[in-house]
Structure formats: structure tokens, C-alpha cells
Amino acid sequence: MIGRPTSPHNVASAEEPIVFVIDDDASVREALRNLFRSVGFRVEVFGSASEFLQSKLPDVPSCLILDIRLPRVSGLDFQAELADAGIHIPIIFMTGHGDIPMSVRAMKAGAVDFLTKPFRDQDMLDAVTTAIERDRNSRNEAKILSSLQALFATLTPREQEVMALVTAGLMNKQIAVKIGVAEITVKIHRGHIMKKMAAKSLADLVRMAQTLGIRHAAS
């Protein structure tokens, strides 16, 4: 947060969502800040994409309101840049004049909405609410995934192999033949896997495998 003159607020509370605005026009920037403040959103505004990139993004549900027309780089290009950098923040585009090919491109690239200036305040607030909800969900999913990944990492390589085969639907006997061990050994591995992954049932384990994207390579 330090060294960002455009964001005077200290982002302290962990879960309070934040709206980011990038627009090179100060009037529009400040009007949006005012609008979001009036409905109680935390908001941070930037005059350019680079200013935004220089700031440290807090780990809270957030969304980005982006003017299509930015100095030096267009909003669409910046959208792609963020995706390449692995920053998956929901984006709401604004444009001075509605341009269908541009909006199609933006939506295909995952934009939440595409608003034409001057926009209705409710449209903007709805889009922001949707975007923050979407971000909250994806953040939760990400959180679940990372905890599963942490559990999965506690398995031995053999256990990980067995888990892939089990969740692929193979019987213990088939697995034993496949990896060349006794059936009883497979059973022991299964028990360890269920316990380490904290799986309540086989169905639960299968869902976990799906979330983790585990698939048996040689099936």
C-alpha cells in the first residue's frame, strides 16, 4: 500500500471487498469513487494501468473497473496482460461509445460487463456486486483447492498413484496387478489415503481428485 498516492486508504480489514477503478479522466475517476463510497464500497482509483500494477493487491474479494481507452495501452490489451500474469480479477469495462466487436471481445475474455458512458448507477453497482461475488467464489474455490493440494502433497508417491487409480474406478485387485503388489498392500495404501485426505467416502475422494485434476495417466 505504500507509495500509492491514489489510494490513501489502508486496506486493513481482511474480507471487506475493494473496487478498483482505472480511468485516465480525473472527473470520471472521482465520480466513481464518490458513487462507490456512497454505497459503502471500499474503492481505489488509478489514472493508468501501470499505476495499478505498481500497487500491491490485497487478498480480498475485488473487481476492476477499466476504461477501454487508456493512455498507452488499451483496456482490452491490459485485460490480456493481467490474465497472462495470472491475476484473475473480474473486470467491468467502460467505454465512451458502444462498440459491439470490442464488447464481444471483452466478454469472451471473461469480462463481467461492458458499460457505455454515461452508465446508469444501478447498472454499475449491479455489475460490481456480481463481479465481487464471482471473485469471492473463485477465491473460495482457490482456497479449497490449495488445502486439498496441501493434503495431496502429504501422500507418498505410491499413495498418489494408488489414489489416481482408485478414483479412476479400478478395483483393488486390478490396481494390485497394475502396480505389481499384493492386493493387501493396495488396501493399506487406500486406508492411508482416506485418512490423509480426510475423505469421508470414496465419492468424496473422487470429487477431490476431480478438483485436483488427478487422472491416471495410463488408463
Add this chain to the structure above:
Amino acid sequence: MVLALVAAACIWLVLGPAPTAPGYLIAIVLLVASVLASLIMMRMIGSTRRQMEAALQGRARAEHSAIEALRNSEAQWKEVFEHNPVMYFMVDATGTVLSVNSFGAAQLGYLVSELLGQSVLQVFFEEDRDLAQKNVAVCLENIGQTHSWEIRKIRKDRSALWVRENAKAVRRLDNQLIVLIACEDISERKEAENALRQSETYLAEAQRLSHTGSFGWRVATGEIVWSEETFRIFGYDKAPFVTIDTVLQRIHPDDRARAQQTIDRASGDGNDFDHGYQLLMPDGSIKHVHAMAHAVKDASDGIEFVGAVTDITARKRAEEELHEAQANLANVTRVMALGELAASIAHEVNQPLAAVVANAAACLRWLDRETPNLEEARGTVRSIIKDGSRAGEVIQRVRALVNKTADQKAPLQINEVVNEVITLVQHELFSHRVSLRLELAPALPLVIADRIQLQQVILNLVINGIEAMQAVTNRPRELVIRTYPDKADQILVTVKDCGVGIAGENADRVFNAFFTTKSSGMGMGLSICRSIVDAHGGRLSASGNVGPGATIQFTLPLRQEDDTR
């Protein structure tokens, strides 16, 4: 005998006092007297006869020499008559040639014998014969008086010659009336006269066609001589001469003092002069004239001006119409340029408008809170006012550029004009990925200029620069606008791009009307720009950069020449 008697008488008288003398004595005396008288008589007669004889001889000699002399004289006169370079004719009352000298006949291409006995009318043109007859008739009515006239004659070879004839009718000894005519060839003079007249006709015609009259002005006497066309221009009836007052009276009151000044100065220093003024004609119409005069010394070393005065009303009107047409064209191209900027302008209006709408919504929400936040609402309304004004300004700026306004020159700061244009082209710069660098010299002196026209010029140059960089993909597209004082008396504005540049052969042509290298566009932009800059006393020029691209620049003088002409 008489003498004898006289002698006798004398003796008588001597002896008278002796009356008593005898008679014989008287007889003797008488006899002696007679003898004496006879002797004396004899002598006297002899001498007289001698004298008479001598006289007779002398007379015969004199007569002979007189005849000789006469004969000589006649021959001389005949010579004179025949060969004097004057044509002599002697005609009778009916016009028949009685005599003609050989010079006269030869001049007409005839032999004397061919004319004698013929009607003299044959040496006149048919259409002039009445006149010839009338002239002769006048002579016949006024016998002894000399009459003269000029008339054409016709030669045997049908060619014409002009003659001046002196003629007089006389009565001959035989009581016959004849007319003596002497005529001299004046063809050369006539030709010169005709040539002069023709040349004067040409001159007058040329003056009429060119609406240019001439004048001469003798300063010492104040006498002014005008040509016919000058009278026509000034709308006066022809007169032998006019005065300065005649001229001044016609000059429009607005220009009179200035014209008077020029005339006074010229009459004082005797230098050539050249001035323009308006005439207020009696019907209330206005004429624009331009007069110039050259000073020459006249015979008495006084100054005389020879000059020409031209009616330039039509030219003035054409100039005004041209100016108006150019202004209209400039307006059209300005509107077209704005058309190209429609997206930019819409954006410039839309931005503050979006802010206004968002702020208004926010304001409502501040007010709609359970405890309305009036402080925030007030701040928001202030933003609304600011943004609304900003949108209004953009619209005003656009409207000013679209409005057709006459020249309105006023002192202005060139940097302001640049900035006003820049606000209109933001979107254009953005959509063409052009970055703009402004290098505006601070504290530049004011220039006297028409704000809208200068905006048009800068707008045009910026749009051209942006378009010139459209094809550039391998380097940043940068447009640089600089303003700086060039010399002590002018400001320079340059617009530099790094685009396709200007091919050498096009450097001058880019300013021609309808010259364009673009696929779209009329090619009027730079041509209009140049006429606008010219009208401001500046100069617009284009040059290629050392690196890629071109620089278009114009100058604006700080001191405008006051146009007193």
C-alpha cells in the same frame, strides 16, 4: 516765220520812241528780221531733226531689248509654272481644263495633253465631285477672292492623294471667267494627322478598356489636364482643364484628408506618388481608384506630374468576393476537419457527462441515507457543476469552430490556442496510439490573430501529423508541438511527426489546393492553412526531418503591419 515776226516786233519796240521814222526803214527792218528769223529757223529745224532721228533710233533699240526681256521673263515664268512643285490648273466655268502645268499633270500620272480639254472632275473621286464643284462655284461667285480647301484627288492609277487647293476666279481679257487653282500635295501631313488621330483613338479605346485615364498636373499653375477616360472615371463633363479642388470634391470624405496629404506632399517635394482612394459619385455610388504619377520637369523647370488613374472598383469587388469565397471554403474545411474529429469531440463531451451522471447518482445516495450526509452531497454537487461546465466549454469550442465568423483579430496567447486544440484531438491521438509532446515556450508575447483561424491551422497540422504516422509500426508514434520566439519579431509554431515524411518533389506542392497524398480528403487543408497564415503576415512551410517524418511550421509576426493603403 513766227520768229521773224517776233524779231520785227522787237525791232519795232526798240525803235518805238521814234514814231517819226520813215516807212522804208520799217521795210528794211522787217526784211532783215525776216532773214535773220529764217536763218535762225533753219538752224533750229536742222538740230531738231537730228535730235528726232537719234531719238527714233534709240526707241527702236529699247523696244527690241524690252521684247527680249519679256521673252526671257515669259520663259522663266513658264519654267516656274511648269516645274514649280505646285499643281496649277486653269479651268473654265464648266470645269474644263484650259491649262495645267506638267508638274501638276505628272503628279496625277497624266500627260498634260491628256488633261487639256477634259473635265477637271476626272481627277476627283466620284464621291468628292460635288464638293469640288461646289468649291469652284464659290470662287465663281466671288470673283477675285482667293479660296482654299483640302480635298482628295485621284491619280490615273486610281491611287489617292490629299491636296490643299488655293483658287480664285478671274475674268480674262476676252471676258471669259476662268478659275485659277494652285494645289499642293499634303498627303504626308494628312497621313501623319490620320496616324495621330488613329493613335489617339487607340489610346482612348485602351484607356476605356483598361479603365485607366491619364492626367497631367502642372504644380506651379495648379492646372490639371485629364484624358477623356479620366473625366469618365470622375464623372465630370469634359473641360479643357480641372483643378485640384475638382479632384478633391469627388474623393470620398473618408479618404479626402489622406489624398490631400499625398497631393500636398507631392507638390512640395516633387517626388513620384502613388495612392488609392474612393470616389463618392453624385448618385451615391462608390468607386475605388488607384492613381500613380511620375514627376517631370517642364520647359520652364517647373514640376509637372504625368500620371494614370485606374478605376479598380471591379477588381476590388472581385477581391472581396474571392476573400468571401476563401472564407467560406475555410469554413467548410474547418467543419470537415471537425467531422473527422467527431469521435474525439463526442468523447470530450461524454467524459464529463458520465461524471455528472455518476455524481448525481452518488449525491442521491448520500441524501437517501438514513442520516443524509449533506457534506458529501454538497461536495458531489460541486463536482457536478465543475464537470457540467467542462462539457459546456467543449461544446462552445466546437461551436466556435463551426460558426462562420469574419476575421476577428485580437491579441492572444498562442499557447492557449494550442491547448484548446489539443483538448479536441485527445481521442484522435489515443485511437491512433500517438503520444503528444508539448514544448510550449513560457511567457511568449501576444500575437494579433484570429483565434478560430489559428485553431483551424493547428488542428489541421495535428490531424495531418497523426495521419502521416498511421503506417508507422516499428517505432513510437510521437507528435511534437513546439512554440518559441524565433527572432525578435516573430513566433514560430512547429508540428513535428515521425510519419511517412514528405517526398522532396512534394515539399512545395503540399500547399497547393487539391493536392493530397491521402486516400481520403480533398487536399484543401494545407492550402487553406497557408492562406490563413499569409493573411496573418506569417509564413507556412514544410520540411522533411533529419530522422523519419516531417515538420510543418508557421511564423506569426509580433507586430502586424498596419494596412493603411
